[in-house]
Amino acid sequence: MFNIPKKDAITFVLFAIVVLTMPIWLTPFGASYPALLQKFAIYALLAVGYNLLFGLTGYLSFGHAAFLGVGSYAAVWSFKLLSMNPVLALSFAILFSGIFALAIGYISLRRSGIYFSILTLAFAQMSYKLAYSVLSPITHGETGLQLTLQDPRAIDLMFIERGSSLPTSNLFGISMSGYSGFYFTAIILLIGFFIAQKITSSPFGMMLKGIKSNENRMNYTGFNTKPYMLTVFVISGIYAGVAGGLLSITDPLAGAERMQWTASGELVLMTILGGVGTLIGPVIGAWLIKYFENIFSAWNESVLHGFFAFLPDGFEDIVVTISSKFVGEGWHLTLGLMFVLVVVFLPGGIMEGARRIGTMFKNNKDKKTKQSSDSEKGEG
Numbered sequence: 089m090f091n092i093p094k095k096d097a098i099t100f101v102l103f104a105i106v107v108l109t110m111p112i113w114l115t116p117f118g119a120s121y122p123a124l125l126q127k128f129a130i131y132a133l134l135a136v137g138y139n140l141l142f143g144l145t146g147y148l149s150f151g152h153a154a155f156l157g158v159g160s161y162a163a164v165w166s167f168k169l170l171s172m173n174p175v176l177a178l179s180f181a182i183l184f185s186g187i188f189a190l191a192i193g194y195i196s197l198r199r200s201g202i203y204f205s206i207l208t209l210a211f212a213q214m215s216y217k218l219a220y221s222v223l224s225p226i227t228h229g230e231t232g233l234q235l236t237l238q239d240p241r242a243i244d245l246m247f248i249e250r251g252s253s254l255p256t257s258n259l260f261g262i263s264m265s266g267y268s269g270f271y272f273t274a275i276i277l278l279i280g281f282f283i284a285q286k287i288t289s290s291p292f293g294m295m296l297k298g299i300k301s302n303e304n305r306m307n308y309t310g311f312n313t314k315p316y317m318l319t320v321f322v323i324s325g326i327y328a329g330v331a332g333g334l335l336s337i338t339d340p341l342a343g344a345e346r347m348q349w350t351a352s353g354e355l356v357l358m359t360i361l362g363g364v365g366t367l368i369g370p371v372i373g374a375w376l377i378k379y380f381e382n383i384f385s386a387w388n389e390s391v392l393h394g395f396f397a398f399l400p401d402g403f404e405d406i407v408v409t410i411s412s413k414f415v416g417e418g419w420h421l422t423l424g425l426m427f428v429l430v431v432v433f434l435p436g437g438i439m440e441g442a443r444r445i446g447t448m449f450k451n452n453k454d455k456k457t458k459q460s461s462d463s464e465k466g467e468g
Contacts, residue, residue, distance in 0.1 A: 099285070099368075108271075108274060110125055110128065111125060111267065119383050122269060124382050126269055126273050126338045129273035130331050130338075131331070131375075133276060133280045133327060133330065134355060135358045135370035136284050136367065137280065137323070138152055138328070138359055139367070139370045140288075141323075143359065143370070145299050145320060147204055147205075149321075150208050151192065152212075152328045153350075155188060155325040155326075155328035156328045156329070156351060157344065158181075159184070159328065159336075160342035162180040162181045162183070163181045163337060166180040168233075168239040170244075171242075171243040173258075174257050174258075181330055182326055182329060185329020186322055186326045189326065190322050190325075197318055212347060213349055216347040220344045227344060233343070237250070237252075237253075256340070264338055276330065357423075357427060360373070360431070361376065361377070361437055366437070366439045372439070380422065380423050384419050387415035388415070391415075392411055
């Protein structure tokens with residue numbers, strides 16, 4: 089498939105099936121409504137792009153929320169000035185996030201390790217503060233950038249008249265809300281996943297893995313690692329910009345809160361929780377955190393009483409009282425405990441747990457095969 093290894097082709101096909109059938113298999117979990125499905129696809133794309141930098145090179149960035157915000161602002165300005173076409177909006181998100189990532193990466197990559205992380209964090213916080221104050225004529229500060237009836241929309245108004253209500257983003261008349269919006273974001277996710285596969289298995293990806301293994305040794309041999317690092321930093325920033333653009337396409341507004349350091353921290357958490365350096369792991373981490381944030385956080389004592397109704401009355405009340413501290417507003421506590429357990433017992437994330445289970449089943453199968461073979465030899 090497009091000149092990729094058979095194993096990667098199978099992985100891509102299975103991943104595509106899982107993504108495209110999300111409205112079906114997420115229904116029992118109460119997570120099949122379009123707005124959440126869109127978030128699943130968008131943040132999965134964001135995590136896949138971040139993993140190209142952190143997973144392949146080991147460079148930990150705390151500034152990717154800045155590119156997410158830039159992509160959002162670029163998309164909304166595209167809507168306001170030119171057209172409600174999502175492809176055009178994504179083009180602007182790619183352009184501006186790429187330029188911004190190039191500027192920040194060029195400076196930040198002069199340092200490595202913790203100094204690189206602090207620099208990216210500083211740039212992200214500066215971007216957040218600028219969006220809230222100095223650049224408020226462009227970003228509209230704390231109120232956020234939104235569509236208005238007076239927006240020029242130069243391209244659209246060449247073909248249609250200005251309406252009496254706010255327009256919505258659409259692709260050839262297909263609205264980017266609801267399930268159509270989800271499938272648009274899902275297709276972008278699949279394209280991004282395929283590109284990440286190609287990068288990971290390419291000679292360029294091998295160079296990045298070499299940098300993660302021992303960058304100093306590569307430098308000592310006369311190999312210049314900076315162009316490779318800058319390239320993957322820009323690519324990763326563009327992924328974040330596209331994710332930000334998709335957030336604005338499915339909900340046409342942009343706010344500075346998307347550039348806060350907490351958004352970058354959440355992205356790091358997604359990647360580590362799922363499995364750094366794996367393609368599927370960050371996606372699982374993103375889905376898990378967004379599920380906790382949107383579904384698990386809505387659980388309350390009445391839901392818990394229904395869940396533990398099979399217990400004796402007195403014991404049920406005790407269990408509900410204790411467990412209620414970990415749901416609703418306390419969902420961060422549950423997520424924190426899960427993160428601690430993963431880091432302590434599964435340093436490779438959820439994907440390491442999956443590999444261990446797979447290895448265990450394989451060993452049991454091999455053991456049974458060997459016993460069967462020995463039994464046949466004994467009978468012979």
